[in-house]
Amino acid sequence: YSASTTTSTDPYAKEPSRHPSLRVISAKPFNAEPPLDVLADTFITPNDLFFKRNHLPVPHIDPNTYMLEVEGEGMQTLRLSLRDLQTKFRQHTVTATITCAGNRRGELNDLKEIKGLQWGAGAISNAEWTGVYLRDVLLAAGLSVDQVRGYSVRHVQFEGLDCDMAGTCYGASIPVQQALDEAGEVLLAWKMNGQPLPLDHGFPLRAIVPGTVGARHVKWLGRIKTSPHESGSHWQQKDYKSFTPSVDWGNVDWTSAPAIQQVPVNSAICDPTQNVQLSVQDSEIVAKGYAWSGGGASVVRVEVSADGGHTWQVASLKQGQASLPNQHNTDPWNGTSGARNWAWTHWQASVPLTADQKAKAVKENNGKIELCVRAIDSSYNSQPESLASMWNLRGVLNNAWHRIQVDVKNDD
Amino acid sequence: YSASTTTSTDPYAKEPSRHPSLRVISAKPFNAEPPLDVLADTFITPNDLFFKRNHLPVPHIDPNTYMLEVEGEGMQTLRLSLRDLQTKFRQHTVTATITCAGNRRGELNDLKEIKGLQWGAGAISNAEWTGVYLRDVLLAAGLSVDQVRGYSVRHVQFEGLDCDMAGTCYGASIPVQQALDEAGEVLLAWKMNGQPLPLDHGFPLRAIVPGTVGARHVKWLGRIKTSPHESGSHWQQKDYKSFTPSVDWGNVDWTSAPAIQQVPVNSAICDPTQNVQLSVQDSEIVAKGYAWSGGGASVVRVEVSADGGHTWQVASLKQGQASLPNQHNTDPWNGTSGARNWAWTHWQASVPLTADQKAKAVKENNGKIELCVRAIDSSYNSQPESLASMWNLRGVLNNAWHRIQVDVKNDD
Ligand SMILES: [Mo]
Ligand SMILES: [Mo]
Numbered sequence: 001y002s003a004s005t006t007t008s009t010d011p012y013a014k015e016p017s018r019h020p021s022l023r024v025i026s027a028k029p030f031n032a033e034p035p036l037d038v039l040a041d042t043f044i045t046p047n048d049l050f051f052k053r054n055h056l057p058v059p060h061i062d063p064n065t066y067m068l069e070v071e072g073e074g075m076q077t078l079r080l081s082l083r084d085l086q087t088k089f090r091q092h093t094v095t096a097t098i099t100c101a102g103n104r105r106g107e108l109n110d111l112k113e114i115k116g117l118q119w120g121a122g123a124i125s126n127a128e129w130t131g132v133y134l135r136d137v138l139l140a141a142g143l144s145v146d147q148v149r150g151y152s153v154r155h156v157q158f159e160g161l162d163c164d165m166a167g168t169c170y171g172a173s174i175p176v177q178q179a180l181d182e183a184g185e186v187l188l189a190w191k192m193n194g195q196p197l198p199l200d201h202g203f204p205l206r207a208i209v210p211g212t213v214g215a216r217h218v219k220w221l222g223r224i225k226t227s228p229h230e231s232g233s234h235w236q237q238k239d240y241k242s243f244t245p246s247v248d249w250g251n252v253d254w255t256s257a258p259a260i261q262q263v264p265v266n267s268a269i270c271d272p273t274q275n276v277q278l279s280v281q282d283s284e285i286v287a288k289g290y291a292w293s294g295g296g297a298s299v300v301r302v303e304v305s306a307d308g309g310h311t312w313q314v315a316s317l318k319q320g321q322a323s324l325p326n327q328h329n330t331d332p333w334n335g336t337s338g339a340r341n342w343a344w345t346h347w348q349a350s351v352p353l354t355a356d357q358k359a360k361a362v363k364e365n366n367g368k369i370e371l372c373v374r375a376i377d378s379s380y381n382s383q384p385e386s387l388a389s390m391w392n393l394r395g396v397l398n399n400a401w402h403r404i405q406v407d408v409k410n411d412d
Numbered sequence: 413y414s415a416s417t418t419t420s421t422d423p424y425a426k427e428p429s430r431h432p433s434l435r436v437i438s439a440k441p442f443n444a445e446p447p448l449d450v451l452a453d454t455f456i457t458p459n460d461l462f463f464k465r466n467h468l469p470v471p472h473i474d475p476n477t478y479m480l481e482v483e484g485e486g487m488q489t490l491r492l493s494l495r496d497l498q499t500k501f502r503q504h505t506v507t508a509t510i511t512c513a514g515n516r517r518g519e520l521n522d523l524k525e526i527k528g529l530q531w532g533a534g535a536i537s538n539a540e541w542t543g544v545y546l547r548d549v550l551l552a553a554g555l556s557v558d559q560v561r562g563y564s565v566r567h568v569q570f571e572g573l574d575c576d577m578a579g580t581c582y583g584a585s586i587p588v589q590q591a592l593d594e595a596g597e598v599l600l601a602w603k604m605n606g607q608p609l610p611l612d613h614g615f616p617l618r619a620i621v622p623g624t625v626g627a628r629h630v631k632w633l634g635r636i637k638t639s640p641h642e643s644g645s646h647w648q649q650k651d652y653k654s655f656t657p658s659v660d661w662g663n664v665d666w667t668s669a670p671a672i673q674q675v676p677v678n679s680a681i682c683d684p685t686q687n688v689q690l691s692v693q694d695s696e697i698v699a700k701g702y703a704w705s706g707g708g709a710s711v712v713r714v715e716v717s718a719d720g721g722h723t724w725q726v727a728s729l730k731q732g733q734a735s736l737p738n739q740h741n742t743d744p745w746n747g748t749s750g751a752r753n754w755a756w757t758h759w760q761a762s763v764p765l766t767a768d769q770k771a772k773a774v775k776e777n778n779g780k781i782e783l784c785v786r787a788i789d790s791s792y793n794s795q796p797e798s799l800a801s802m803w804n805l806r807g808v809l810n811n812a813w814h815r816i817q818v819d820v821k822n823d824d
């Protein structure tokens with residue numbers, strides 16, 4: 001018997017195979033993150049290691065009969081095949097990082113329990129996406145700027161073809177201004193790193209909304225709808241929102257917070273990994289990781305501390321492509337896309353460790369030294385320090401300083 | 413003898429008169445902020461109370477002979493009178509908050525000395541600005557999107573008519589993409605709150621760059637120049653930049669940090685003011701103040717704590733105009749300007765005080781209780797906690813939690 005003999009009533013019977021290195025957070029639906037040290041190795045995350053975040057079973061869609069429906073306020077209805085998209089519109093490739101809102105939820109959960117997937121710091125990845133601008137498709141359907149200015153159209157809703165057994169499908173929306181902004185580069189993408197979209201990433205078509213939380217990058221995209229209203233979906237209305245720490249499941253008012261769209265500046269230490277043991281001979285720790293900010297902002301500085309933020313070492317910023325983040329230092333607004341940077345920045349820092357520090361760690365802290373990181377973006381937003389003040393009901397958008405423990409005990 | 417008999421060699425002999433309530437930080441050049449409790453009283457700051465930030469003596473310009481020069485890469489040279497600007501282009505009014513980069517520098521200086529004006533939290537104000545879009549003027553001069561895409565034009569430089577005795581005049585620049593973005597609403601403004609620009613605010617014309625630090629809103633605007641390069645001025649290159657706390661005047665590398673443009677989320681408690689004495693009968697403190705974020709982001713939440721951030725009270729958000737920030741809660745991207753909010757938000761919070769807290773404050777802390785505030789914006793960026801980690805050479809962009817002490821000692 002092979003795995004494919006699962007009974008056909010299991011909606012997860014036809015899931016694709018996945019890379020064995022992924023850390024599985026949930027099997028059904030499939031949610032998994034790559035190991036952090038692997039994540040920090042490449043500017044472009046390979047497709048099979050890119051974090052997977054599915055809300056429902058993976059649908060299997062025939063690309064030959066697939067039709068995207070485009071409809072709603074201010075537009076005529078269009079039905080577009082993949083071939084229509086690929087031949088009737090100009091193609092664009094955008095390098096964009098995607099993060100799950102729940103990235104780093106596990107740290108918050110350690111403080112106080114949170115319902116939800118217990119992500120580490122690996123629910124973020126970066127890829128090159130190829131497709132057409134959503135803007136061009138909306139304009140082809142007749143959407144006019146007057147419709148938008150008059151507010152009869154305020155949102156663009158995306159409906160996925162991933163559905164539960166009761167027929168509820170994934171959905172989300174973005175503001176129409178973002179969809180129409182040329183510099184926003186919102187894509188309908190069919191390629192990921194030069195390959196057709198993998199099944200786990202929305203084959204045959206997904207929305208790519210650069211600088212915006214992953215939940216709006218709707219996969220297995222079936223319908224695009226303009227509307228005066230946001231998507232009414234659970235995931236737009238009652239999930240991806242953040243509240244003050246005292247809001248709990250008994251008193252939450254979902255209408256009191258905006259749906260998460262652009263995400264704040266964030267960073268993580270990917271190497272060394274948590275509780276790694278260092279040689280006590282080392283007089284420095286070499287740390288590396290990622291930093292990213294939503295909304296097209298660039299990362300301008302990353303800093304690492306081995307003394308709880310008392311002193312900071314400035315990291316060197318790296319990247320896969322010369323035209324990307326390194327230019328921030330002299331001209332933060334001019335990336336490859338002309339105006340905005342959608343991709344993360346890898347960084348590396350050397351943090352000196354004195355013999356005194358190590359001796360003190362062994363004596364007072366069971367050999368543990370804490371490293372923390374913070375990033376500063378091109379609007380000079382930076383990360384809050386306190387995890388406790390960051391805690392929120394859904395455990396979303398944790399961008400407190402990322403902290404790991406390294407072990408300098410002498411075990412020989 | 414009147415004040416006007418000052419010898420004519422004093423470049424500050426012809427300064428305008430100013431409102432007596434202003435707290436003067438520097439007399440020559442004139443820099444002053446309004447009292448915080450006054451600042452929190454009105455959504456629109458009256459012109460005479462709007463913070464004044466001059467780098468040089470106030471120039472006196474004859475509006476009848478005034479000509480704006482528009483020149484540079486990719487454009488024909490234009491010379492425009494005020495009447496040309498007012499009659500040849502469509503007029504727009506934008507409500508925009510301006511902050512000095514040095515707002516709240518005083519708090520950082522208390523930690524470790526900083527050269528510079530010792531601003532409190534009042535170097536921020538909000539006004540309605542009327543003028544024409546810079547975009548429309550650049551397009552009229554023939555600037556083409558192709559020039560910009562080809563990177564022969566990357567910046568728009570502004571030159572002020574305020575100069576020192578050696579002939580060096582104020583100057584700054586912004587990225588050309590921002591200048592050309594319709595949604596960016598960059599203005600050449602001649603009116604402030606319906607009145608001609610006051611002398612202190614740039615009469616007869618100033619640049620208004622919504623969401624961007626005050627230093628780029630060049631006053632007494634004489635020339636606009638497109639260029640592949642940023643402004644070479646001291647204020648663009650060697651002043652309005654931020655560094656890690658360990659950078660000092662001995663090791664600063666000015667090219668290592670980008671010029672400040674968009675500013676981070678910030679907030680302050682305006683009432684009660686520092687060290688105010690409360691009645692010990694009070695079982696709550698009613699606090700009010702402002703919150704603002706640059707780059708067109710909206711403020712979505714403001715929180716006040718009386719226990720160092722252990723618990724937070726959510727403030728109610730107020731505003732002068734119904735169409736402004738209150739809509740953030742349901743739809744953060746749709747303000748009056750269609751896409752972005754440029755104005756601050758006033759807030760008010762009631763923070764409960766228990767008898768135990770007050771007794772403890774009297775016993776252990778000389779009767780002092782500390783209030784702190786933080787704001788969260790529509791990209792869910794929020795403010796860092798630690799003032800020490802915020803410290804930087806020039807003391808700019810301090811957006812650490814704002815803290816004040818109130819006094820609950822029983823003095824009777
Ligand atoms: Mo997510
Ligand atoms: Mo300033």
